[in-house]
Amino acid sequence: MTSAIELVDVTKVYRRYGGRQFATLKSALLQRSILRDLRPEETFQALNNVSFTVPRGQTLGVIGRNGSGKSTALKLVAGITKPTSGTVTVQGRISALIELGAGFHPEISGRENVFINGIMLGLSRRDVQERFDEIVEFAELREFIDAPVKTYSSGMYMRLGFAVAIHVDPDVLLVDEVLAVGDEAFTHKCLDKFAEFKRRNKTILLVTHSLGLVERFCDEALWLDKGEKRGQGDPTRMIGAYMTDVERQEEQLLVETDARAKLVATDASSIERTGPVDAGTVAADMTQATEGRWGSGGVEITGVALSGADGQATHIFHTGEQVTVRLSITAAHPVNDFVFGVGIFNAEGVFVYGTNTEIEEHEPDELHGAGEVRIVFDALNLVEGTYKLDVAVHRRDGAAYDYHRLLYTFRMKSRIKDVGIYRPAHRWDFSPAIRFRLKP
């Protein structure tokens, strides 16, 4: 099997020209720096010694976080930029779906733009003539093809750009996150077109954040991270490794936010000392979700920690896992009127769930000194998303000793992208006449 795309030890260093926006000749002359201004001062390594090959007829998905060098890799393969060192070899005609409709002139008609765009992408005039009807058909723009492109909606613009690029009939197709355009039906059409390319043994390089697309569609995945190649191989395995890494970094981030929240919480001066609050006020407060901490301070929550089934502190959970919330409590004086409560909010501020010891009929008896409260959710079936926690200790009439409002964040992950708030335990049953295929 011959390789269609081959990158060997490719390094791409972008130059930042002295950190300036635009140089002016005037300043260059005044500072006698013409030669220096044309020379880069700072550099930024977008790709570092990356090698990979794509055999002919294969589809490679490139995944990675923003700024990982995915688009740079694509531009290098497309030949738009040159590698600083290393070699890029591509066999056959390339078409790059990097920016659709780049080079359309707004004043002239769709028809003329199709010709010019086609010629720009390497077709001859006659080639475009032959494919013209097909292009217009694909773009679904038959009635509008003679109108100036400036009158098109952005969807029409993108569709036309896509239609031209795809009809160049390339041997190597480069796709950079362009499927976000168009409605559902058009996206399907694009995917069908890609599938047709695959059947015809064309090579596709796909850069996308849609991991599902990579998994469904690609023969292999390449994972780039900060300009380095982290791995190449089976898409499911690569995506798994990538997701784990993303979770690890998110955890890091949440630990940092939490540390900040704790700083706020332990800073005594930030506590609003309030008198007894009646229940009505508290209820009204629930709908106004602003972060903060208040209470009379008779009982203090000195620490909040989240942990999973293994007892390890973490901020990332998977739907259905065990989640434990631990509250460290200190009472300045013994009290006999106390209620512990917890509330979960999602990112939109929807109050997902709330409970307390009073509702669940725990009669308070006595609390003195330091202690720990654990709320164990054996299976927290929330859908994927970011959630925030309220924790509180208050009197039975609602007056807060210590109320922590939305200070703690955790993230719920799920392989199943169901929607809503909560995933009730469920299963699907089908009568024998209804059959499903296993996903490849």
Added chain:
Amino acid sequence: MWTNLATLVRYRGLIRSLVARELTARYRGSVLGFFWSFVNPLMLLSIYSFVFTQILQNKDDIQPYALFMFCGLLPWTWFSSSLNEAAGSLISGSNLIRKVLFPAEVLPIVSVLANMVHFFLGLLILAAFFVGLKYTPDWGDLIWFPLVVVIQLILTTGLALALAALTVHFRDIRDLLSNLLTFWFFATPIIYYYDGSAVQKWKWLFNLNPFFHLSVSYQEILFFHPESAVERTAKGLPPVPAILSIPSPFIEGHLYWLLVLGAIAVCVFLAGYWLFDRLRDSFAEVV
């Protein structure tokens, strides 16, 4: 550089389409669209004609003055608009350079060629002036016209490439350029006669101005009639030197200057292209 220059030939289809696009976009809409684009030179023409025929009498008594000036003004408009547009061409075409595999030199070249077509269309208006004023040029002189156009084309393209490449890095070149072009316009005998006594005094300085030789050529070819051998002897001038026995329409010695300019134009083109090629890789990152 040479291979890039060679591949440029492959893109002639693209260049042709882009020039056509440029012109259709400019003349879009109506027949008037075409005339509108000549409003600026025609206005210049009318005000200069008024000033130089009614207020400041031109000393050299050129008749009809408007026609004389138009002969120099048209190529100047080609030259100056080409450079102005080329200087901004890479910046305005930035989405092409960054997103499409695209030979960047096509953009300034298209600016020059589109303005050249515009210049040719302007010649039609000039022809209408000739007819309207019942003025006949010397038909034989017109053989030399293509040579002058080719020299101007090469020179302009070379300058356009260099300016386009530098403007990407130094954005104020466009502002400087428009001032420089105004200066250059007055430094070139377009609104005044090149063989006048005042110009003769500064002849050496004028000779350094490349556009001087172009505008003189256009005026000689289109406007003035060659002096016949009889007239020359009457004025006590030596006979016209014959190069390959083709009679030259130009004044004494001008043909040599024109040919030197042709050689310089080729050098300017190569230097401009070399500079463009050197800076090429930075375009996608800087624009």
